[in-house]
Structures are given as structure tokens and as C-alpha cells.
Amino acid sequence: MNPTKETILFDDALTLWGKEFQIMMAIEEMAELMQKLSHYLRKNRKVKYTEIASEIADVQIMMRQLIQIFCILDIVNQQEALKLNKLQQYIEKAKRGESADSSQS
Ligand SMILES: [Mg+2]
Numbered sequence: 698m699n700p701t702k703e704t705i706l707f708d709d710a711l712t713l714w715g716k717e718f719q720i721m722m723a724i725e726e727m728a729e730l731m732q733k734l735s736h737y738l739r740k741n742r743k744v745k746y747t748e749i750a751s752e753i754a755d756v757q758i759m760m761r762q763l764i765q766i767f768c769i770l771d772i773v774n775q776q777e778a779l780k781l782n783k784l785q786q787y788i789e790k791a792k793r794g795e796s797a798d799s800s801q802s
Contacts, residue, residue: 707765716766723759730756 700708711719730752737744764770790796 703761704765707762710762711766719759719762719766723756723763726752726755726759 714722730749733744733749733752737749764773787796
């Protein structure tokens with residue numbers, strides 16, 4: 698597979714700052730998104746959607762970096778498909794009134 702512009706960019710970040718630092722950045726970006734969503738709920742929805750979008754973008758970028766760092770794209774895609782299927786099953790069950798359990802892990 699040819700490296701894309703993004704994989705080259707992420708490799709550069711990894712070379713410059715290292716694996717541990719990039720993992721820490723992923724954790725921090727997830728925390729920022731958590732805080733923004735918490736503010737959204739706590740402050741009566743008075744958070745701009747652009748602020749939430751910005752934090753989601755940060756997290757998405759860091760998630761793709763983690764996938765690259767650990768070389769786990771195939772496993773992530775496989776897990777995502779399984780979990781989406783599970784979610785669909787929960788929804789179908791809930792619609793039939795069989796269960797209210799929405800934990801999707
Ligand atoms: Mg952020």
C-alpha cells in the first residue's frame with residue numbers, strides 16, 4: 698500500500714514527538730471532547746456546534762494516528778463492523794420492547 702499524504706504526515710509527527718507523546722495527545726484530545734460535551738449538557742446547550750465539531754475533528758485525527766501507531770486498521774474495521782451489528786441488534790430488540798439495555802461495548 699502506498700503511503701498517503703496523511704500517513705506521511707502522521708509518520709512525521711511520530712518521528713518528531715514519539716509514540717508516547719502522541720498517545721498522550723490522543724488522551725488529551727479525548728478529554729477535551731468529553732469536557733466540551735459535558736459543557737453542552739451542563740450549560741443548557743449553550744456551546745457552539747463548531748466548538749464540538751472542532752473537538753471531534755481533533756479526536757478523529759488522533760484516533761487515526763493511534764491506528765497507524767499500532768498498525769491495527771484491519772482489526773479496528775473488524776471490531777467496528779461487529780459493534781455496529783451489535784448496535785443494530787440492540788435497537789431491534791428495544792423496538793420490540795425486549796430490552797432497554799443500550800450499553801454497546
Ligand atoms: Mg482539542
